Amino acid sequence: xxxxxxxxxxxxxxxxYGQSKDIRAAFRLDYYMEEPTAEFVVCLPEDSTYLGATxxxxxxxxxxxxxxxxxxxxMVGLEVPIADLAEGAHRFQYAIQTDKGTVEGSAxxxxxxxxxxxxxxDRKTGGVIxxxxxxxxxxxxxYSPVQPMIQEEEVVRGFNLISPYQSIPGSDRKMRKVYMxxxxxxxxxxNYNLLSVATAGTGYNRNQNPEERRQMFIEEIKAFKDxxxxxxxxxxxxxxxxxxxxxxxxxxxxxxxxxxxYHPVSxxxxxxxxxxxxxxxxxxxxxxxxxxxxxxxxGVAQFQKSxxxxxxxxxxxxxxxxxxxxxxxxxxxxxxxEIRASVYMGLLNGSRGFxxxxxxxxxxxxxxxxxxxxxxxxxxxVAEMTPYVLSGQAAPKVAASDSMVEARAWTxxxxxxxxxxxxxxxxxxxxxxxxxxxxTGELKxxxxxxxxxxxxxxxxxxxxxxxxxxxxxxxxxxxxxxxDSLNVVDPSFEANTSVGVPNAVYAQVGxxxxxxxxxxxxxxxxxxxxxxxxxxxxxxxxxLQHFPIIVDSARTYTLSFWAKAGAQEEFPQEKNYVNARGKxxxxxxxxxDPVVNVTARLKGRTLVDENFTIDSPQWKRYQxxxxxxxxxxxxxxxxxxxxxxxxxxxxxxxDICFTPKE
Numbered sequence: 011x012x013x014x015x016x017x018x019x020x021x022x023x024x025x026x027y028g029q030s031k032d033i034r035a036a037f038r039l040d041y042y043m044e045e046p047t048a049e050f051v052v053c054l055p056e057d058s059t060y061l062g063a064t065x066x067x068x069x070x071x072x073x074x075x076x077x078x079x080x081x082x083x084x085m086v087g088l089e090v091p092i093a094d095l096a097e098g099a100h101r102f103q104y105a106i107q108t109d110k111g112t113v114e115g116s117a118x119x120x121x122x123x124x125x126x127x128x129x130x131x132d133r134k135t136g137g138v139i140x141x142x143x144x145x146x147x148x149x150x151x152x153y154s155p156v157q158p159m160i161q162e163e164e165v166v167r168g169f170n171l172i173s174p175y176q177s178i179p180g181s182d183r184k185m186r187k188v189y190m191x192x193x194x195x196x197x198x199x200x201n202y203n204l205l206s207v208a209t210a211g212t213g214y215n216r217n218q219n220p221e222e223r224r225q226m227f228i229e230e231i232k233a234f235k236d237x238x239x240x241x242x243x244x245x246x247x248x249x250x251x252x253x254x255x256x257x258x259x260x261x262x263x264x265x266x267x268x269x270x271x272y273h274p275v276s277x278x279x280x281x282x283x284x285x286x287x288x289x290x291x292x293x294x295x296x297x298x299x300x301x302x303x304x305x306x307x308x309g310v311a312q313f314q315k316s317x318x319x320x321x322x323x324x325x326x327x328x329x330x331x332x333x334x335x336x337x338x339x340x341x342x343x344x345x346x347x348e349i350r351a352s353v354y355m356g357l358l359n360g361s362r363g364f365x366x367x368x369x370x371x372x373x374x375x376x377x378x379x380x381x382x383x384x385x386x387x388x389x390x391x392v393a394e395m396t397p398y399v400l401s402g403q404a405a406p407k408v409a410a411s412d413s414m415v416e417a418r419a420w421t422x423x424x425x426x427x428x429x430x431x432x433x434x435x436x437x438x439x440x441x442x443x444x445x446x447x448x449x450t451g452e453l454k455x456x457x458x459x460x461x462x463x464x465x466x467x468x469x470x471x472x473x474x475x476x477x478x479x480x481x482x483x484x485x486x487x488x489x490x491x492x493x494d495s496l497n498v499v500d501p502s503f504e505a506n507t508s509v510g511v512p513n514a515v516y517a518q519v520g521x522x523x524x525x526x527x528x529x530x531x532x533x534x535x536x537x538x539x540x541x542x543x544x545x546x547x548x549x550x551x552x553x554l555q556h557f558p559i560i561v562d563s564a565r566t567y568t569l570s571f572w573a574k575a576g577a578q579e580e581f582p583q584e585k586n587y588v589n590a591r592g593k594x595x596x597x598x599x600x601x602x603d604p605v606v607n608v609t610a611r612l613k614g615r616t617l618v619d620e621n622f623t624i625d626s627p628q629w630k631r632y633q634x635x636x637x638x639x640x641x642x643x644x645x646x647x648x649x650x651x652x653x654x655x656x657x658x659x660x661x662x663x664x665d666i667c668f669t670p671k672e
């Protein structure tokens with residue numbers, strides 16, 4: 011990334027006590043496409059030096075925008091309209107003015123043509139945006155050839171990312187297309203490994219002709235840059251441990267960006283401070299500490315905090331949690347608690363992606379199914395927290411009474427989540443104080459199906475050894491579902507007692523492997539949640555049967571629901587697969603609109619059997635009238651309402667109603 015994209019401000023007035031070295035400023039996204047506005051962000055020191063200051067931003071055409079600093083320290087945002095801005099790079103000048111002087115600098119905004127599979131880095135949060143939605147990638151490294159069952163087994167657990175080690179010179183590209191195509195139709199993303207044709211790592215051949223290697227590097231990027239499963243490029247593995255020259259990686263990074271400016275480049279580091287040395291060589295910095303069992307697992311927190319502090323408002327931050335052990339330098343693998351604590355320590359210290367090293371099914375790595383089950387449990391928790399963690403909104407600080415407990419808050423509208431992690435293998439009394447908060451009342455503990463009473467802004471609870479706790483304050487009426495439970499139980503999918511899955515349904519998975527149904531906290535028609543359905547193959551969707559409906563007889567009801575469609579481009583039209591003889595074949599698949607089959611039955615009699623084409627990427631209401639002649643009984647004697655996404659597609663559903671026709 012060019013240094014113009016991120017500026018450490020220069021002191022323009024000696025009256026600012028030399029604090030300007032602690033100021034950072036940049037546009038929030040590394041590039042923009044069709045967004046109507048762009049947020050310019052300034053990160054100020056955590057003191058009152060700039061309280062009351064004016065932040066002024068001026069475009070090349072002379073248009074000026076300004077805001078006032080209302081809080082001592084932290085992030086200050088300024089919205090800039092960019093709908094009419096031409097594609098290309100645009101230089102903006104800014105000034106931060108106080109009564110004691112002015113700090114000045116410039117920042118670059120990049121605008122690119124729209125591209126469907128684009129992935130943007132959110133510098134304000136350290137996260138990424140894919141398909142216009144916030145995403146915390148959560149997955150694992152794996153081996154090649156990719157085990158044929160591993161993607162479909164792990165996607166249903168909540169994992170959304172894979173990154174296979176692979177030898178590009180030593181294998182057929184068709185095999186790489188197989189796992190990429192499978193990832194796309196399952197809704198997974200790929201951190202694509204380029205090590206074997208980059209500088210070093212798995213599959214790298216030092217004796218290969220450099221020009222041949224470079225050409226392979228270029229061709230591989232061109233082959234997959236438009237693939238719907240592509241999330242990012244994995245350029246280097248621990249270059250700080252291999253003493254890889256900075257200029258070599260910088261040249262490769264710039265080459266990637268010249269071919270594909272739409273996807274971030276990632277590098278993993280093993281030492282403190284390496285992220286600054288290689289600052290011009292990547293967009294996402296990954297940290298792999300691997301402390302178990304020789305060092306305290308608490309070191310993960312400091313390692314990720316150091317990286318996050320060094321790259322704030324500049325790069326994305328990921329963690330590589332350890333999920334191996336028992337040989338080489340590691341006499342054992344992490345426990346379930348150590349895995350949970352590692353992820354939460356990363357999350358609380360700026361990590362916005364998680365790529366475990368390593369997974370080999372079914373219990374190759376890790377050996378412990380209990381430990382891997384915990385990684386999966388945390389995957390669903392992280393997914394639920396995503397719109398809070400990546401909101402970019404200001405949040406109060408949280409203080410813990412125990413120095414070995416870390417805590418942090420995030421906000422979404424007027425709602426708030428507070429997370430805590432115990433860095434020691436000892437249970438503790440948990441006392442948390444939210445800064446500036448005098449709330450007395452009830453908080454949800456969303457991942458434990460309980461509530462807790464808070465008095466005067468102090469949270470008091472217990473926390474397990476190497477455990478985590480998450481609390482939620484629901485105070486925003488905009489984020490509250492408008493439907494009650496009249497007739498349909500949990501009509502808005504807000505009561506996901508087991509995080510990530512809907513409460514009041516039976517799921518009939520059928521013969522297919524890999525079709526999924528998850529409660530999604532990132533988008534909703536009303537409230538905070540909707541139901542995301544992905545069917546990987548026509549005719550192999552999951553059927554969801556709602557809890558039986560009890561209504562009056564001899565009248566007509568309106569069955570309605572809201573839905574929106576994912577893009578057809580999510581699913582490759584040419585699918586590479588391995589046949590029974592081990593040969594790679596290509597199946598051409600015609601794209602189709604999502605079709606949802608809806609049935610309602612009462613005591614074996616079909617009341618409605620209708621197909622709905624979900625034809626809009628925006629929320630749209632669908633409905634059908636249902637006449638109920640005989641009053642249903644209780645329990646299983648009620649009306650059974652079934653939904654099934656029949657076609658190879660992705661949709662979201664919300665607000666299911668069964669109400670008397672007006």
